[in-house]
Amino acid sequence: MSKKIRVRFAPSPTGGLHIGGVRTVLYNYLFAKQHGGDFILRIEDTDQTRFVSGAEEYIYETLSWCGLEPDESPKKGGAFGPYRQSERKDSYRKYAEQLVNEGKAYYAFDTSEELETKRKNVANFQYNIASRIEMKNSLTLDQDNVKKLLSENVPHVIRIKMPTDEEIKFTDMIRGEVAFNSSQVDDKVLLKADGMPTYHLAVVVDDHLMQISHAFRGEEWLPSAPVHILLWRYLFGEENMPQWAHLPLILKPDGNGKLSKRDGDRLGFPVFAMDWTDPKSNEKTTGFKERGFLPEAFINMLALLGWNEGSEQEIFSLKELIEKFSMERVHKGGAKFNYDKAKWFNHEWIKKFPVASFQLPVEILLKDNGINIDDPKKFEKVLELVKDRCTLLTDFVPQSSFFFQSPESIDVSAIQPKWDEKKNRFFIELIRAYEFINPWQHDDLEKEFKEIAAASQIKPGDVLLPFRIMLVGGKFGPGVFDIAAIIGKEETIKRITHTLQLLK
RNA sequence: ACAGAGGUGGACAAGUGGUCUAAGUCGUCACACUUUCAAUGUGAAGCCGUUGGUUCGAAUCCAACACUCUGUCCCA
Numbered sequence: 039m040s041k042k043i044r045v046r047f048a049p050s051p052t053g054g055l056h057i058g059g060v061r062t063v064l065y066n067y068l069f070a071k072q073h074g075g076d077f078i079l080r081i082e083d084t085d086q087t088r089f090v091s092g093a094e095e096y097i098y099e100t101l102s103w104c105g106l107e108p109d110e111s112p113k114k115g116g117a118f119g120p121y122r123q124s125e126r127k128d129s130y131r132k133y134a135e136q137l138v139n140e141g142k143a144y145y146a147f148d149t150s151e152e153l154e155t156k157r158k159n160v161a162n163f164q165y166n167i168a169s170r171i172e173m174k175n176s177l178t179l180d181q182d183n184v185k186k187l188l189s190e191n192v193p194h195v196i197r198i199k200m201p202t203d204e205e206i207k208f209t210d211m212i213r214g215e216v217a218f219n220s221s222q223v224d225d226k227v228l229l230k231a232d233g234m235p236t237y238h239l240a241v242v243v244d245d246h247l248m249q250i251s252h253a254f255r256g257e258e259w260l261p262s263a264p265v266h267i268l269l270w271r272y273l274f275g276e277e278n279m280p281q282w283a284h285l286p287l288i289l290k291p292d293g294n295g296k297l298s299k300r301d302g303d304r305l306g307f308p309v310f311a312m313d314w315t316d317p318k319s320n321e322k323t324t325g326f327k328e329r330g331f332l333p334e335a336f337i338n339m340l341a342l343l344g345w346n347e348g349s350e351q352e353i354f355s356l357k358e359l360i361e362k363f364s365m366e367r368v369h370k371g372g373a374k375f376n377y378d379k380a381k382w383f384n385h386e387w388i389k390k391f392p393v394a395s396f397q398l399p400v401e402i403l404l405k406d407n408g409i410n411i412d413d414p415k416k417f418e419k420v421l422e423l424v425k426d427r428c429t430l431l432t433d434f435v436p437q438s439s440f441f442f443q444s445p446e447s448i449d450v451s452a453i454q455p456k457w458d459e460k461k462n463r464f465f466i467e468l469i470r471a472y473e474f475i476n477p478w479q480h481d482d483l484e485k486e487f488k489e490i491a492a493a494s495q496i497k498p499g500d501v502l503l504p505f506r507i508m509l510v511g512g513k514f515g516p517g518v519f520d521i522a523a524i525i526g527k528e529e530t531i532k533r534i535t536h537t538l539q540l541l542k
Numbered sequence: 543a544c545a546g547a548g549g550u551g552g553a554c555a556a557g558u559g560g561u562c563u564a565a566g567u568c569g570u571c572a573c574a575c576u577u578u579c580a581a582u583g584u585g586a587a588g589c590c591g592u593u594g595g596u597u598c599g600a601a602u603c604c605a606a607c608a609c610u611c612u613g614u615c616c617c618a
Contacts, residue, residue: 050618085617150616157615162543164614195616213547222545223614230616237618261546261613284547287612291553294610346555350566369555371548372611379554379568389581427580437579452578502577513578 043075044251047108048241050082051093054314054323055100057375058256058288058297061340065285066254067106068341068363075251079111080244081122084234091317100311104333105356118248123240130235133243133273134196134228138176142272143228146175147187147194166224167202196229198238198265206264211252211283211365218264226265238262242269245280253280254365257372258296260284283365286344287372297375299323307377311336330403330430331380332396335387339380343373353386385429393421400434407435409442416441419524423516437515441524444533445511450540452513453504457541464494464501465508465538469531480523487519508537 045066049059070077079101081094098113110116120126137143146165148156152174157163170177175197176184187194200220207217228239235243245253263282270279290301302309303323312325326336334355341359342352345368354362388396400421401411411417424437439445471486487505491498506518509530515521522530 048618052618082618088617146616148616153616162614164544166614193616197616216546218546227616232616234616236616240618256612257547258612259618263546286548289611296612342554348556350556352555352567369548373555374553376553376568382568424580426582429580499577506578510578515579518577 041251042249043070043073044078044249045070045075045254046078046080046245046248046250048080048082048244049097050085050088051097052088052090053093053316054299054310054312054325055097056297056299056309057311057326057340057343060100060104060311060336061288061343062254062256062285063101063104063106064337064340064359065283065345065363065365065368068359069252069254069365070109071360072363076109077106078116078118078248078250079108079121080248081112081124082237082240083122083124084230084236084240086124086232086234096312096314103312103327104337106337123235123244126240126244127234129247130239130243131229131233134235134239137198137228137272138196140272141199143196143198144170144176145184145188145194146173146197146225146227147179147192148174149193164224165197167200167221170197170199170225193231195227195231197225197227198268200225200265200268206267208263208267208279208282210260211281212286212368213284213370216260216263220264220268223262223264226262228269238265238269242266242273246270246274246278250280252283254283254285257284257287283368286369288343289372289374291374291376305377307380326380330432331384332387332391332431334391335384338387339383342383343375344368353383353390381429384431388425388428388431393418393425396431397421399431400438403431403435404438404442407439409439411442416524423520423524427514427516440510440515441521444529444536445509447511448537448540449507449512450537453507453537453541456500457504460494460496461501461504462538462541464490464496465504465534467494469534472527472531475527478523478527480519483522484519504537505534508533 047059047063047066049055067077069075079097081097083089083094094112098111101107108114110118110121112119112121115121134143138145153165160169163169165173172178177199179187200223202221204220205217206220206223207215210216226238227236229235241253244250263284267276267279270276288297289295290297291305297309299309308324308326308329310323310325312327313322314325315322327333337356337359338354341354341363345363347354347362348367397417401417404411420438420441421434424434428434428437467490468487471490472483475482475486487501488498491501502518503513506513506515506521509515509518509521509525525533
């Protein structure tokens with residue numbers, strides 16, 4: 039019988055969730071669901087100096103917006119709790135001490151200051167096989183001294199003792215076999231002076247205790263993988279280790295390097311999934327959600343940022359992704375983030391989605407801009423009419439406001455230069471004719487318009503743009519007669535009259 | 543510096559020894575349609591990091607070199 043598939047996303051709650059993090063969640067989720075397994079959220083809050091209030095709640099909200107709900111989490115609970123590492127603090131020490139007793143780890147009493155000066159004085163200082171003999175630890179101090187320091191509660195850490203010249207290798211699901219030489223890896227801290235584990239100890243212990251079968255994380259972790267392999271070998275048996283996959287990095291669009299929040303600020307696109315306000319600095323960072331992205335499009339875009347089915351299909355629903363995703367088809371190389379392509383995904387989803395599926399967020403957006411929807415039928419018609427020209431949900435505001443209220447300003451300057459008495463008379467004539475139209479519908483409006491133009495010896499094209507500006511306020515929006523048909527006779531005539539006044 | 547990883551048009555990708563004088567999408571530009579902006583359709587530009595090798599044949603396999611990235615915190 040094969041083991042149950044269990045995967046986890048283990049963020050540290052230190053701020054907004056970066057798209058790289060969301061993509062890791064997504065790949066975890068897809069893999070779990072495809073195999074009928076469990077997706078677990080574990081909070082890695084072992085660094086209390088980096089605690090940020092609200093960050094954990096933000097993670098729940100983000101996953102929820104994305105539709106990637108965990109099966110087990112601190113909030114939801116589960117059979118393998120607690121799911122917050124700070125609450126598991128007591129379970130780590132014994133493993134670290136076990137390693138010390140077995141000679142695979144050691145106590146180190148060097149203070150942070152001592153290490154800092156060391157790093158300053160020695161170029162590329164590493165606490166490793168070569169340097170540990172000159173440091174203050176249980177390998178260099180005599181036993182009595184160590185005992186004494188320990189009993190006096192002198193602050194100390196536990197470091198792993200990397201073996202000399204040993205090949206450590208493992209098979210990565212994306213990269214195949216990856217090998218390291220143990221001599222090149224430094225003696226990482228496993229247990230900090232405050233009794234909290236570092237990431238290195240915590241992942242291994244927690245993945246074991248939570249029976250994690252596959253572990254996915256960003257490529258930046260690859261260099262420390264040998265530490266984790268060794269820990270597995272020492273503690274729980276390498277054969278029980280989860281299968282690793284190191285995901286390619288998401289790179290900044292210009293230049294090289296990892297995409298950071300700063301790049302988003304600098305280049306004007308979101309990097310976080312949702313709005314995040316730093317509780318200390320009060321600095322606000324916009325997210326994809328608030329920028330007007332549909333969660334379906336956001337997920338779709340993220341899935342393709344590092345994975346490709348092998349076909350030419352680019353639009354996938356979450357359900358399709360669950361069916362088709364495979365870790366083997368995740369690229370090895372990092373991908374530069376492309377905001378234009380991200381927007382394209384959103385546009386595609388808006389075009390293909392029935393309007394009902396984004397009616398609510400758009401309604402809220404309009405309300406925020408002072409427009410209340412009181413006619414749902416009309417609202418639906420408007421959405422259908424304008425959705426092709428909305429890339430982001432926020433585009434619906436300028437694209438549909440004028441259906442519900444007269445434009446705030448009229449771009450008269452676009453009409454004025456070519457305006458003359460002949461055109462003025464045309465519109466007066468038009469108003470007169472429109473008064474009699476009943477029922478008020480698209481085709482009749484257009485027909486009447488063209489007839490009057492012909493009678494006035496004006497090309498319809500010459501008065502169409504002015505007409506548009508009268509109704510919309512500017513040079514945009516769907517077909518003018520569609521607009522006129524929806525806003526109604528009274529409003530149409532009112533807007534023409536109003537602009538005619540302005541043109542005097 | 544050391545270690546690991548990576549590489550196909552401006553960006554993301556398909557392609558894993560012959561059907562590849564390769565290429566889909568985004569973006570850019572042009573044209574068509576048109577009632578502005580979109581949508582839609584058509585077209586344009588652009589060659590597999592470099593060098594060498596294996597082979598009848600290489601984007602695909604091998605090697606070297608260069609380049610880029612990640613890591614080298616009591617951060618995760």
